[in-house]
Amino acid sequence: MKKTLSLQLSPQEAFDQDTFRRVSLKKAGIQNDPQVFVRQTRRSIDARGRQIKVNVDAEVFVNENPGSLAPKHRDYQNVANSENVLIVGAGPAGLFAALRVIELGYKPIVFERGKDVRARRRDLAKINKEHIVNPESNYCFGEGGAGTYSDGKLYTRSKKRGNIRRIMEILVAHGATEEILVDAHPHIGTNKLPQLVAQLRESILQAGGEIHFETRIDDLIIADGELKGVVTQSGEKVKGLGVILATGHSSRDIFHLLQNRKVLIEAKPFALGVRIEHSQTLIDQIQYHCSTDRGPYLPPSAYSLVHQTHYKGVQRGVFSFCMCPGGFIVPAATAPGELVVNGMSPSRRDGKYANSGIVASVELEDIPSYHKYGALAALYFQADVEKKAWQAGGETQVAPAQRMVDFVEKRESSTLLPTSYQPGLKAVNMMEVLPDFIGHRLADAFQAFGQKKKGYYTNESQLIGLESRTSSPVRIPRDRESFEHLELKRLYPCGEGAGYAGGIVSAAMDGERCAEYLLLKYGNVAAEEAN
Structure with missing residues (x-):
């Protein structure tokens, strides 16, 4: 048997587990018994009045296995021999785009100009202690993007952009606590984000995807009005079905590259x-x-x-x-x-x-x-x-x-x-x-x-x-329905850097949608599968 409750509690009643259990069982009219399981499913603090209240939704299970709030792991198919989708940038938009590409049966190849999270720490220490800024590895550039070394806020108002719960569950499956599914304004914390980002990377690699660190994109391969691939700083040319451009709001060289290659971009407030x-x-x-x-x-x-x-x-x-x-x-x-x-x-x-x-x-x-x-x-x-x-x-x-x-x-x-x-x-x-x-x-x-x-x-x-880096000062315009660039086919501008997201969750959802629309048009993916 399961009962659902909506409670308005004092801070002690909401945040002290023993007190919360006692109050919840009393409200449900159920005797306290070791076989009874109680958990919170939603929690928000109301500090508008002099007396602080905490609004809590809860579930009480009697003689029933409650299960977990989210899957503890996710299984991804192996796509090592599938067609390539190129993703530029390994921030939230790029990483979640890569996972969605894998789910849809294609191989993501991710290019990240910065270093992995562990190596990145040494460059952050140099900024703080020696005032040395590495233009390829810093608080904005590197695995996980600017979001890796941040508060890890997961609140977003972009509810029409995608499935917020899905993003949260993927984060839980890669190491975030189930608390992010409960709190109205969840966050992860800068001390825990690097480990989570590393787990996202492992899922991509184990499924046969590729991630290339310290690999900057210096040019584009354009022919007949289509983006065929990218050119790295070493001169290597890599081609794929399309390119998801998820470079973040601080990749100024990418904006200059687009302008120099006559790819339509716009100034943005x-x-x-x-x-x-x-x-x-x-x-x-x-x-x-x-x-x-x-x-x-x-x-x-x-x-x-x-x-x-x-x-x-x-x-x-x-x-x-x-x-x-x-x-x-x-x-x-x-x-x-x-x-x-x-x-x-x-x-x-x-x-x-x-x-x-x-x-x-x-x-x-x-x-x-x-x-x-x-x-x-x-x-x-x-x-x-x-x-x-x-x-x-x-x-x-x-x-x-x-x-x-x-x-x-x-x-x-x-x-x-x-x-x-x-x-x-x-x-x-x-x-x-x-x-x-x-x-x-x-x-x-x-x-x-x-x-x-x-x-x-x-x-x-x-x-x-x-x-000054609140959002991108440039927008890379795309079609509102297909997410494809307005003029250059097979280019899918994505996330904060393109002017379409503002935080970890909205960027992650945008990455997923770009992957879906790209493969819906250029891959062998049916509409119902993409959605």
């Missing part, structure tokens, strides 16, 4: 700003309405903020981006001579600091002087601001920074706060680093955020710049 760092205790006090710490049961709190600003008669949004509770800030540059930061969190989110990108929308009409660059207008603007931030920090990976109230009141910070950012900070006037329209919008938004969240606007927080 994006967002730019800074990372804001507070103490996690302060954010907990704001979000959970507590005067001291959050207590033993509630997880470190996150926030989401948005404000519409008006500057010189133009309205633009300012919003929080990739908020990382209990996390740390890292240098995310992909080439020497630029300064970019990003945030991430370990699975327990137990660090002292909370950080979030606070970014302002950049529309193409905001940067008229860059229109001369055509489809690369926003890319050149982004690159110039990153160079300016690098110069402001002292031409190393030391980041320019300023306390929040000092920034808004146009006052230099005589001292900076302790930080999670390992390369270090330099006190500067961030208004001189940021584009004028960005700086003024951020200043307006910080004050508005302080009114929405009492205590948020404080000099006990600081701006750390520059947060």
Whole structure:
């Protein structure tokens, strides 16, 4: 017998297993017995009121095997001798595209310019400790893409893009805990993502697929309006049924290659700003309405903020981006001579600091002087601001920074706060680093955020710049129905780099869909099988 329950619980009732079991059985009217199994299937925290509530869906099994919430492994057919599908990039979009190609009976050949997750760590250490940026291996380039060394957030609003549950179950089968199937805003954590990514790789290789690390794509093989294959940096030519281009939002050389080869691309709006760092205790006090710490049961709190600003008669949004509770800030540059930061969190989110990108929308009409660059207008603007931030920090990976109230009141910070950012900070006037329209919008938004969240606007927080890789500044246009490039046949632009996703799950779903549509048109795959 199985009973389903919908409960509204206190934090202790929801997060303490013994208490949760007792409360659930009482609600179900079932005696406590070792043969009775109780589990949560959905959980979300409601912190809107003074008393924190946790909404929980649960299942109670009596004399019945509950099974697992998701399969613990997945079996893939061997495709070693099947036709090739080429995939450029081994981030979430590329890896999930490869697995879907295998499921549909074809052989994925994945090209990744960076290194595998283990080898990649040495280059990350060099960025943090020696300020040396390897343009082929960094926080953005390498196995798993930018998502490998991130908070591992799995929340997405892209519910029409694909089957979210399916993506979650594949992650569980490759090492993620079943908790990601339960939490309303699940995450994995930067400490656990590398092992999971390595398991995804093993599934691809064991099924007969190929993954080539430290292999950059430098040219395309185009004939008769079709993309026949790719050319690596060593000059090797590889052909396949089609190419899924899943290079991520920072592969500027790919955008230049497409433009040089007359492949249609478009300039795309994006967002730019800074990372804001507070103490996690302060954010907990704001979000959970507590005067001291959050207590033993509630997880470190996150926030989401948005404000519409008006500057010189133009309205633009300012919003929080990739908020990382209990996390740390890292240098995310992909080439020497630029300064970019990003945030991430370990699975327990137990660090002292909370950080979030606070970014302002950049529309193409905001940067008229860059229109001369055509489809690369926003890319050149982004690159110039990153160079300016690098110069402001002292031409190393030391980041320019300023306390929040000092920034808004146009006052230099005589001292900076302790930080999670390992390369270090330099006190500067961030208004001189940021584009004028960005700086003024951020200043307006910080004050508005302080009114929405009492205590948020404080000099006990600081701006750390520059947060500029929020999304791709270029879109590679594709047909809305077939996902194929509008002009170049057999090219399937995919994921964040093409302008069609914004996070691990949405990128993974986009990768799957690109694989399905490519093989539906050019492979021997029926529509019902692809869907």
